[in-house]
Amino acid sequence: MRATPDFVTDAHRKGGVHPTARSAKRSGKGPRRAPEPRPGGKSIRDRQARTGWLYTTPALLVVAAVTIFPVVYSVVMSFTKVRLTHAGTQVTDWTTANYTTMLGSSAWREALLFTVGYTLVTVAVELALGTAVAVLLERLEAGRGWLLALLLIPWSLITVVSAQLWDYLYDATYGAVTWLFGLVLAEPPVILGTPVPAITGMAAADIWKTTPFVAVIVLAGLVRIPREQYEAAEMDGANAWTTFRRIVLPALRPVVAVAVLFRVLQAFGIFDLPFVLTQGGPGTATQSLAILGYRALFQDLNIGLGAAIATSTGLLVVLGCLLFLRVFRSQVDSAAEAGEGGAA
Amino acid sequence: MTMSRRTLLAAGGAGAAGAAAAALAGCGPAGPAGTAARTGPDLAAAAVVPKRPTTVRWWAARVARKDGGDLRPLLIREFNKKYPHITVRMIGAPAQTDTARAALATQIASGSPSPDVFMGDSVWPAQFAYNEMALPLRSLVGEDYWGRYPGPHVDALSYEDEVYAFPLYQDQPYLFYRKDLLRKHGLPVPRHWEELADSAAEVQRAGDADYGFVWQGSVYEGLTCNVTELVADAGGSILTEDGAGVTFDGPAGERALTYLRDLVARGITPGSVTTFIEQDSLDAFTSGRSIFLRNWSYAWGVANNPDSSAVAGKIGCVVRPGFEGEEGGWGCLGGWCNFVNPHSRNLGAAVAFARFLSDEEGQMVLAREAAVLPPLDEALGSRFVRGSDNPAFSEAHRVRLVARPVHSPHYPAVSKAVYTRANQVISGGSSVRTALASARRDLQAALKGEAL
Incomplete structure (x- = not known):
């Protein structure tokens, strides 16, 4: 990256004033005033705060370096022209071209549709199943620990590994699932080669x-409900x-919210399953936003466009989560109120 | 490998994807400060082989030996006979082309001087040249240097009048067939694709094989190879010669995709071909389930070996036929080559090593010992190759090589446009005409760098 990228100038911020005009204006204005230090205020609390900041600064710097900087920088890249050159990455010229290209691409719209649909369906099913499993587990007297441990095996497997297992199961020639379908259907489907089965x-x-994972979280919420309420x-x-x-449901509100948030964040970024199972296919049927972004970034080395996909995906999932929390809270609140009303 | 996997998965997380973008582009060059980094690589230094002891780091995937071993150590030993003062240290590279590219791009784009030489896919040069991740070589080797390699091969390694990689080995496809089954049914080795389909159907009807013809139809690079050569068989191409226009949606493209679709529709090719990569198709052939197989030259060694194949000794291998009424014999050019990292601090030694492997010395080692084809004319025409009892070697010179449309710096998007649309056709998700119309739009966007 250049030491001072030429796009970070006031000229751009103020809507493209010519550099010379800008410098003339600035020299006319005189130096900017620095904020004045606050007089006095050397209370113990201030000193403590200062010490606190001093202690946390190293950690905050690390966080800034590995999290905030890359995120901010990729947002910047998504709005600029990025070229890899011998002298390093050149980031030049503010532009919204990456976003117009992305929004105009049917591949992006299809990927968005797939990702949103996939997230909604899988999270809903996981939540329903997970809650059912948790309710069941909570009523178990003996063996709950064992069952819980067994249940957690799938969760503890690395997705890339379990995806390979599923790949074997779904294999069109020797896969067990394909074989099972072959027992009941005249022509077993090519599971990973046909859109809907894939x-x-x-x-x-x-x-x-x-x-x-959902079951464990919900179970934690269930055991906290006092017996008296039942x-x-x-x-x-x-x-x-x-x-x-x-x-039960109102009491579970906070844990369900947590479970859903975790799941939505993960499901929306789905990458490993399609990467191993289908490479986004058949055609583009399972091409998620993350796969699309990966391809733009790491196969096509189209960094601006890839950054635009990454940024918009991040933004979308955050907005989605906020919206969910809002709707969910009001829904459950009204259910709780109705519940109280009914009990009265 | 670890690193690439990490970057892959980082790209996966929605939130973390941004961080991955920055990881790729974030760091400036760590190379020597000053003018060299600003103006480009030091070509003068690259032209001189250093006299003092130097170490070159070579990032390379395994190169198969005839005996199943790894050829890389032998190549390095041979090099050291000529240049004893240049130490070559090997860095194991992932064999998967996309994984390898992701790892290299992160490293080289950020200015790392290591590896000095890296082995890469012969579809990379345009992209690596455009992103200034490979050293231009023309001025270093003299004009007549490239004439000794097959034209399409050198062409694939070129971008805008420069050549960016030294050819290392070449791969090309063949048609493999079951001699015994054709003989049993009194059928000839197919002279064209239409005949192949009919012969396969006949043998299948008799119940002698489950599948007629298997090839690679999954959504990946291999399908682009299958389609490219089939379009060439039909007398067409994917892009115009200058690489600026789209020709895929012409009559040749239509004939090629229609043929593939019909193979599946007639049950000659199983529907599962939409998930097949090389290994799946090879398994179907070596297990005796299929009569015909399209695969790369390495398949002979596997399919004709009793340890790995149930049909060893019963098979034949010929140059791919063409369509009826068209001249056939095409085969998609594949292969791996050596690039020189422009940020290398030992450009002279790096060029010497990469060049050695492509020169007669290195190429003859490949001709004698490797399970892959050396592209150099002398090596390809040597008795080791021409006189080999492996038909994939002895017939190699008869294959008419057709390169994939690799001259775009956005080749991955170009290829994706071809393989996703072709996959849609063979999986029955789209008609040939619709797919070709979509492919045209995708290809045009890809050439502009605007495809997703």
Whole structure:
């Protein structure tokens, strides 16, 4: 990267004033005023704060270097022309071309659709299954620990490894799943070579792996619900479903929110499963945003465009999560209120 | 490998993807400060072989020997006979072309002087040249140097009148077939693709094989190879000769894709071909399930070896046929070459080593010992290759090489446009015409660097 990239000038910020005009203007204005130091205020609290900052600075610098700088820099790259040259990476000229290219690309729209749809479906199924498993586990008297440990095996496997296992299972020639389908269907599907089975197969692998994670989190929430609440509901004549909806679910709100957030963040960035199983195929059926970004960045070395995909994906998932929290909170709140109203 | 895997997975996380972008482009050159870094590599230094002891780091994937071993140590030993003062240290590279590129791009684009020489795919030169990650070689070797290699091979290594890599070995495809089954049914070795389809269907009908013809149809580079040569068979190409225009959607492209689609529709090729890479198709052939196989030259050694194949001794290997009424014999050019890192601090020694492997000395070692083809004319025409009992070697000179449309610095996007659309056709997800129209749009976007 150049020492001082020429795009970081006031001229650009102020809408393209000619550099000479700008310097003339600035010299007319005189030097900028530095903020004045606050008089006095040397209380113990200030001193403590200063010491605190002193202690955390090294850690904060590391965080800034490995997290904040790369993220900010990739946002910058997504708005610029990036070229790899002998003298290093050249970042020049503010432009929105990367974003217009991205938005105008049907591949991006398809990838977005796939990623959003895949996230919604897998997370919903994982949540439902995970909650069911957790409810079941909570009622178990004996063997809960063992079952929990067994359940966690899929979760503890590295996805690239478990994806390879699924690849064997789905193999069109000798795969066990293909064989099973062959028993009931005249013509077993080419699972990873046909769009709908490929997406379903991938979702199944994802659900298999992450349902235990959701179950564990939900279980943690379940065991915290006081017995008395169940007893009270029972005395009021609430059936199992009403109890679940009006007592258990509101109480689970915080843990479910956490589980969903974790899952959405991960599912939206889905990369390893399609990378191993389908390479985004058949055609472009399982091409997620992350696969698209990887290809632009690391295969095509089209860094500006890749950064635009990465930035927009990051932004989308953050917005999605905020929206989810808002909707979820109001939903569960109203359910809880209804529950209280019903109990009264 | 670890590093590339890490970067891959970093790219995967939605949030972390940005960080990966920065990892690739973030760091400036760490090379020698001053003018050299600003103006480009020091070509004067690159032209001189140093006299003092020097170490060259060679990033290379395994090169297979005839006996199954690794040829790289022998190549280095031979080099040291000529240049005893240049030590070559080997860095193991991933064999997967995309993984290797991702790792190298991160390293070289950020100005690392190591590796000095790196082995790369022969589809990389345009991209590496455009991104200034490879040393231009024309001025270092003299004009008549390149005439000794097959024209399409040198052409593939060139970008805008420069050559960016020394050819190391060459790969080309053949048609493998079951001699015994053709004989049993009184069928000739197919003279054209239409005949192949009919013969295969006949043998399948008789119940002598599950599949007629297997090849590589997954969404990846290998499908681009299959399509490129089949389009050449039909008398066409993917791009115009200057690489600026799209010709894939012409009659040749239509004939090629229609043929592939019909193979699947008629049950001659199994539907699972949409997930096949080289190994899957080879397995189908060596297990005796398929009559015909399209694969690279290495397949002979595997398929004709009783340890790895149920059909050893029953197979034949010929140059690919063409379409009826067209001249056939095409084969997609594959291969690996050696690039010189322009940031190397030992350019002279690096060039000497990379060049040695492509010169007669290195190439004859390949001709004698390697399980891959040396591209140099003398080596390709030597008795070791021409007189080999491996038909993939002895017939090598008869293959008419067709390069993939590699002259775009955005070749990966060009290739992706070809293989995703072709895969859609063979999986039945799209008609030939629709796919070709989409491919045209994708290819045009790819050439402008705007494809995703």
